[in-house]
Amino acid sequence: MEAIGALVLALQQFTTGEMLIHVVWATLLGILVGSLPGLTATMGVALLTTLTYTLERDAAILVLICMYVGAIYGGSRSAILLNIPGTPASAATSLDGFPLAQSGQAGYAMAIATAGSALGTLVGIMLLVLLAPLLAEAALSFGSFEFFWLAVFGIIISGQLTGGISPLKGYIAGLLGLMVAMIGSEGIHAHIRFSFGVQELNGGIGLIPAMVGAFGFAEVLDVMWRRSARVIDKRQDEDRILPKLIDIWRYRITIARSGIIGTMVGIIPGVGEDIGAWASYAAARRTSAERDRFGKGSLEGLTAAETGNSAVVPGALIPALTLAVPGSAPAAVLIAALFIHGIRPGPMIMIEQPEFLYSVAVMLLFATLAIAFFGLLLTRFFVMILKVPREIMMPLVFALCVIGPYALTQRTFEIWVMVGFGLAGFILRQMKYPMAPLVLGIILGDLLDKSLRRGLTLSDGDLTPFFTRPISASFILVILVSIAIGIPAVRREVSNILERFLKRQLNR
Amino acid sequence: MTDVMTLDSARADQWTGIGLFLLGASMLVGGFTMDRLEIRQIHPASIPGLVPMILGVVMMICAALLTLGARQQSVSTTGATQQFQGPVGSLKSLAFTAGYSVAYALILVGLLPFWFATAIYISVFYIHFSWQLDTSLPCRMKRVGLGVAFGIVGALAISTLFEHGFLVRLP
Numbered sequence: 001m002e003a004i005g006a007l008v009l010a011l012q013q014f015t016t017g018e019m020l021i022h023v024v025w026a027t028l029l030g031i032l033v034g035s036l037p038g039l040t041a042t043m044g045v046a047l048l049t050t051l052t053y054t055l056e057r058d059a060a061i062l063v064l065i066c067m068y069v070g071a072i073y074g075g076s077r078s079a080i081l082l083n084i085p086g087t088p089a090s091a092a093t094s095l096d097g098f099p100l101a102q103s104g105q106a107g108y109a110m111a112i113a114t115a116g117s118a119l120g121t122l123v124g125i126m127l128l129v130l131l132a133p134l135l136a137e138a139a140l141s142f143g144s145f146e147f148f149w150l151a152v153f154g155i156i157i158s159g160q161l162t163g164g165i166s167p168l169k170g171y172i173a174g175l176l177g178l179m180v181a182m183i184g185s186e187g188i189h190a191h192i193r194f195s196f197g198v199q200e201l202n203g204g205i206g207l208i209p210a211m212v213g214a215f216g217f218a219e220v221l222d223v224m225w226r227r228s229a230r231v232i233d234k235r236q237d238e239d240r241i242l243p244k245l246i247d248i249w250r251y252r253i254t255i256a257r258s259g260i261i262g263t264m265v266g267i268i269p270g271v272g273e274d275i276g277a278w279a280s281y282a283a284a285r286r287t288s289a290e291r292d293r294f295g296k297g298s299l300e301g302l303t304a305a306e307t308g309n310s311a312v313v314p315g316a317l318i319p320a321l322t323l324a325v326p327g328s329a330p331a332a333v334l335i336a337a338l339f340i341h342g343i344r345p346g347p348m349i350m351i352e353q354p355e356f357l358y359s360v361a362v363m364l365l366f367a368t369l370a371i372a373f374f375g376l377l378l379t380r381f382f383v384m385i386l387k388v389p390r391e392i393m394m395p396l397v398f399a400l401c402v403i404g405p406y407a408l409t410q411r412t413f414e415i416w417v418m419v420g421f422g423l424a425g426f427i428l429r430q431m432k433y434p435m436a437p438l439v440l441g442i443i444l445g446d447l448l449d450k451s452l453r454r455g456l457t458l459s460d461g462d463l464t465p466f467f468t469r470p471i472s473a474s475f476i477l478v479i480l481v482s483i484a485i486g487i488p489a490v491r492r493e494v495s496n497i498l499e500r501f502l503k504r505q506l507n508r
Numbered sequence: 509m510t511d512v513m514t515l516d517s518a519r520a521d522q523w524t525g526i527g528l529f530l531l532g533a534s535m536l537v538g539g540f541t542m543d544r545l546e547i548r549q550i551h552p553a554s555i556p557g558l559v560p561m562i563l564g565v566v567m568m569i570c571a572a573l574l575t576l577g578a579r580q581q582s583v584s585t586t587g588a589t590q591q592f593q594g595p596v597g598s599l600k601s602l603a604f605t606a607g608y609s610v611a612y613a614l615i616l617v618g619l620l621p622f623w624f625a626t627a628i629y630i631s632v633f634y635i636h637f638s639w640q641l642d643t644s645l646p647c648r649m650k651r652v653g654l655g656v657a658f659g660i661v662g663a664l665a666i667s668t669l670f671e672h673g674f675l676v677r678l679p
Contacts, residue, residue, distance in 0.1 A: 054674050168574055172528060175567050179535060182560050189545055191556040194538060220609065224637075225602040391637035394605075395630040396662050402613045403622070403666060407676040412618055415679075419613050423606065430515040431524065449559040456553035 003129060006358040014362050019062060026063040027370035030070020035078055035382055036393060039223075040087045041071035041273070042329040042439075043215040047397075049208060049337045050404030057341045062363045064337050068330050069121060069313055069367035072273055073375060076113040076306055077382045081106055089273030089312070092281040092305035099297035107379055108243075112299055114375035115243040116255065116306030121368040123259025123307070124266065124314030129361050131267070132350075136322040136357075139347035144455035145466050149475035151448035154269030154325055158437040160482050166432075167486035173433045177441015178448065180205050187450045200413040207336045207442055209405035209417040214435055215329070216401040217422025220394045222429065242376060251303045254284045258307035265308075266315020269444075272328040272436055273309040273316075280308025314364050321345050321357060325444065329436045332443050518582040525575030529568050536564030604636060622678040623667035631659030 026048070033044035048067045052060035075090030080097035093113060100109035142150070155178065159170025183194045184204025195201035248255070258280035265276040284304035285294045294301040316327025317334070324346040326332035338345050343356060350357065401422070405414040425435060459465045466472055484490045539560030544552070608629070616625035635655040639648065670676040 051669075051674065166577075168570060168577070172567070172570050172574065175563060175570060178563055179531075179560075179567070182535075182563065186556050188554055189548065189550060189556060191543065191545060193542065193556055193560065217609070221602060221605055224605040225598065389638070391634050392658065395633035395659075396666070398609050398612075399626045399629065399662070399666050402617060403670055403676075403678070406679060407670055407674060410677055412679055415613050415617065419610055423610070426606075427515065431520060432516045452562075453554040453558060456558075457551045461551070461553040 003133075003358065006355055007129070007361060010355065010358040010362040011365075013058070013359070014062065014366060019059065020366075022059050022063050023066055023366045023370050026066035027070040027367055028374060030067040030367075031074035031077070031371065031374060031378075031382065032070075032385060033067070034071035034074020034076075034087050034090075035385055036388070039071075039219060039393075039397065040215055040330075041068055041075075041089070042211065042333060043219055043397075044068075044071045045330045045333045045337070046208060046211040046215060047400050047404050049333060049340070050212075050400075050407050052337065053340070053407065057343065058359060060341050061334075061338065061343070061360070062366070064334055065360065065363040066367040066370065068334065069310070069364065070371055071330075072310055072313055073114070073117040073306075073371045074382075075309075076117065077110065078386055080109045080113065081383060081386055087273070089277055089309040090305075091274055092277040092309070093302060095281070095295050095305070096298045096301040099295075100299075100302065103297055105297075106383075109302060110379050110382075111243040111376060112247065112302050113306045114372060115248055116258075116303040117310040117375070118368050118372040119248070119255050120259045120262055120307035120310035121313060121364060121371075123256065124263045124311040125361050125364050125368070127260070127263040128314040128318055128364070129358070132318045132322050132357050135267075135318060136347055136350040139323050142323075142347060142471065143469075144451040144458060145469050146471045146475070147447055148451035148455055148466065149472050149479070150269075150323065150325060151444040151451065153475050153479055154440055154444050155437060156479050156482050157268055158271060158440045159434070160486050167483075169431075169433045170437050173428065173435070174437035174441045177438040177443075178445045179441075180210070180438075181442050181445020182449070187446055188453055200411065205417055205442070206405070206408065206414060208333070208408055209414040210421045210442060211329075211333050211336075211439060212401050212405050213418040213421030213423075214425035214438065217398065217418060218425035218429060218435075220398050220401070221422070221426045223390055224394055247299060251300050254288070254300055254304050255307050257283060258304045259311040262308040262311025263315035263318075266312035266327045267318050269319055269325045269327060269440065273312040276312035276315070277305045277309035280304045280311075314361075317360060317364075321349055321360065322347060324447070326440065329439050332439050335443065518578040521578035522575050522582070525571045525578060528571035528574065532564045532567030532569075532571055534564070535560050535567060539564060601637070605633075608633065608636075618679050623663045626666060627659040627663035629659070630662045631655045634658055 029048070030041075030044060033039045034041060044067050045064055048064055052063055055063065071087060072089050075085055075087035076093045076097065079085040079090035079094035080101050083094050083098040085091045085094055097109045097113065100106065155174035156171065159172075159174045160167045181204070183201055185192050185202055192202050261280045261283055262273075262276035265271055265279055266273075281294075281301060281304050284300055285291050288294065288298070288300050290298055290300055312328060313330075316331040319325045319327050320331040320335050322345070324335060324344075326335055335345055343349075343353065401418060402415055405418045406412065408414060425438075428438070429435065455466060456463075467476060485494070539557035539562075542555070542557030542560070544550075544555045544557070612625060612629040616629065619625070620628070632655070635652055638651045638655070641651075642648065667678060671678050
């Protein structure tokens, strides 16, 4: 009851002309950013953070959340029309979206993607309201020992699931992020580490310049390097831009399942929307009656992918708000933005600012309504947007990458950091190192460092509490299992054992 | 088979592994030699160099695994037919974008007023990439005009937004 009251209050607070205008422009900008191949949600949120310094707290966070939701949704446009995911989150969308566009049903594919995204976010919002207070309460019993393992868990899981070919590269990216976080004044004794006499490094490397570089400049380089793609604009007479209710009803179970999977994937630190989409897609294919159509233009596959990636957004905000540990890369930037605007995410949030959680749920709801409205209304317009040449878009994006981080502290040093991270980020990506663990490393470095040393001080140098406290022991177990599964030989052996076990069960 | 080393090849991983191993070793040494703040009588378990040392050791292990894995991979693929498919994109475009963008960010900005540097950057960027689209003189002249106009409008819009909207003292 208390939650419903808080939600109604938040709803009243945000139903003002000014807030609705913010919802409109930020969501449209988000869809635009997501639509353009190469521009990701992380980059959009990072750049927009630099534009929200002067906004008041609630308006700023509303704008950033609308950008986040809009960009994840917008990625489906180019996935369907160009076969290039606008954001990595939409990679699974292109599997069925593009064949639908090729067969002249681009409009309907986008309509289904819109419905899936909106419903996925709604499922995620419900779980956010239900689970975040529980997680915050549980997190109150976390001490330094648990927070240390939580940080390790975030890096390992993120490296494991986003590494693609080799989890080892994911771990290395996470370690590089942690090393970057060691630069500057440390959090316990204020001792300055690895500054090499450079005064600007005393405060450490700023997250925003690093993220704008790794996700903005690196993406500009990537987009200009790749050959441009052609927009599929073939239309069948019967193509429509509104989803049929019967189709949505037919896939109701897929929507509910993908929404839950997406949210749960979002809760896992640093894993992100792409994994949410792939996991939902795989689950839908396993159980679908039309599984032979998956990859050839299946509406169910498209629905699962879009519902899954959009549900990650509210899911990723659950640990971001309650543990200050991001569930995805854009959520990492959002945490930085929360601090800039005077909100301290973490276990105390439900005690210090309990209403904020419900405000976030309402912000997500508004963003969802906006993507549903604009997504369906402006389908044809977004096809036109995709035809904007990259040589027009990219210099503008890079100019924003330069001035955005500078605006935060008005130091040209931030531009140097942005350029450095952009070049390094581009090279690392070409070498198949994922960026999400790197970002998570920068975010979690301070938590890991402080928690380990505080824990050791509390236990007088004794390591035992790190292994014997129940939550710590659970984290260690999950970390060990994750690392073991990442080793191909172990994975093969486990799947052999499972296969033998299933066969034996079937033979009985 | 080709000898070309791409950034995601086993050979590149071997070299990266060596580089990362050295990075880990430097981190370990850096952490070990870091001030232990004995003068402030801090708890020995909370010395600032502790986590850098641990990170250095873990990085050295990961780097060794990467190098060994890459070496095994390159041994197992030696003799097999490897088709080099070439880069996914144009190296010329990449070199221009990287070089020109870095020059704009680190040299032009600060040397010239921000709006002017940005106008030059946007205009030249657009003209460079649209130059080969149509080689006839009138079309090229049109693109130059468009590029200049686009650069000035874009630069003024960004500068005005930050200077007057967000009250930033531009570089």
